Amino acid sequence: MKAIPIMPKIAQCSALLTFANLRLLIDKTIKTLALPGFGILVFLLLWQLVANNIITSLGQFPGPNQVWEQSNTLLAEHQRERGKEASFYERQQQRNAKKLAKNPDAVVKIRAYTGKATFVDQIGTSLLTVAFGFMVATLVAVPLGIICGLSETVYRCVNPIIQTFKPVSPLAWLPLVTMVVSALYVSDDPFFEKAFLTSAFTVALCCLWPTVVNTIVGVASIDRDLINVSRVLQLSTAVHIRKIVIPSAIPMIFTGLRLSLATGWMVLIAAEMLAQNPGLGKFIWDEFQNGSSNSLGRIMAAVLVIGVIGFILDSLMLTVQKRVSWDKQAILR
């Protein structure tokens, strides 16, 4: 944090780039680029070494090289598929136009393209699902956590339930959620696909708990003096929550939300794999069933993408957390 103002300063007086400034700049470059780069390089080398020594029934375990190749193939497939889709619609339009030219009253059919979902499509589906599930979880968890944190009585009532459901694996929930969604979500023209809802609710059920628990702790540990200030001012409950409780608990709420999002992302992949709901999990499972010599490379590419997306999601949450947190001195990582 402290080193950030250095950059604009250097830009300002670049003519006066002193030795001391130069050292700071070099220090900073080493810390932010060179060290992580070195770590990644060592990891890639080790990976290659280990991969060379593992032979599976589907061929050699993929090293960084093969995974890179497969990633490019996956992107190329995606572009080819998009091209096919575009030409499908073009042909359909031409056909319909011809039909109408012959007979203006003809009934034209417009069909949606039903090509195979590509790797990139699956990423999109997964992100959408986790976003929806996480949103549902947040809308339930934060208010529940605030109520439990404010009232010892409610907390004592709810705590055993929270503690019981917290350690439940997503896979245990999945069959139940699937059946419940099928039973309750009956619509001729569904806005959401059932598979989407099943995955999203499984995610929500599993990523509820870190936010609930952290919100409770955050709300219950508000400084006594601040509560007394609120009592002296005779703040109404609504104002008390808005002005004192939520700002106080924001750092803990965000700690919970970050844990929740990370959990949600992990749960989602498992849920998609098991339930064959569209998304990255299904992609991995399909590749595994496919069992070609390229499968392991493609799966490894998916593993890396899952990791990078998880990393990006957490960084996004961290950015938001830094923006809304009043305690600018706190070191957030």
Place this chain on the structure above:
Amino acid sequence: MKNNYLEISQVGIEFPTEGEPFRALQNVNLSIAKGEFISLIGHSGCGKSTVLNIVAGLYAATEGGVILEGREVDEPGPDRAVVFQNHALLPWLTVYQNVELAVKCVFKKSKTKAEMRDWIEHNLSLVHMDHALHKLPSELSGGMKQRVGIARCLAMQPKVLLMDEPFGALDALTRAHLQDSLMDIQQQLGNTVIMITHDVDEAVLLSDRIVMMTNGPAASIGEVLAIELPRPRDRVVLADDPDFNNYRQQVLRFLYEKQKNPAAKAA
């Protein structure tokens, strides 16, 4: 001047514990006149803060009660503003917003927006904090934070200003500055003040009466000493004043001879 603006009568309090309830206070009686400055002094753990919290309405007395201007105190309220030892500013609000929260609660019906703004700025200038209206508490020194805490309470126009060791966490020089500010303000506005302190010099310098408390458990008021030094008081002049030193000595004698520190006895 009538002597029963604030009446603490027969107050006692017990706190529940695992075994027998702990009796912190017993038979506390005190009448305070309007505009009077009272200090409560005593060793740690003698229940000074408990008395203050009962007057504030934050604790409910087990027996006896507090009457302020003819009305019994049964809940906390802005007419008994509390200055906390650790300022208790909301760290996510600026100096101005901290005072604004209090002003909005007290004057939401009686003042217009512009009047409120003037009133907030006026109170912050009373404590010489008008230069830092839009700073966050974390950007201020300890003394400045406490000044804002005092401004927040003054802005509520309380009937009694309750101060719980307001300068206890500050260094000696900052404390002296704040004591002088507080004397000026009290001279100007004529607030009724109850202040808890550990500092004998502070008590003698600021107070009209010093209330000395006996050691707990079941603490009560030991002696009350009226300080009849002319105001305005100047700490430098008073340092050589025989009356001032006499008052000091009386308080010290009470604290260190009559009511030996229980912790020191144990050691």
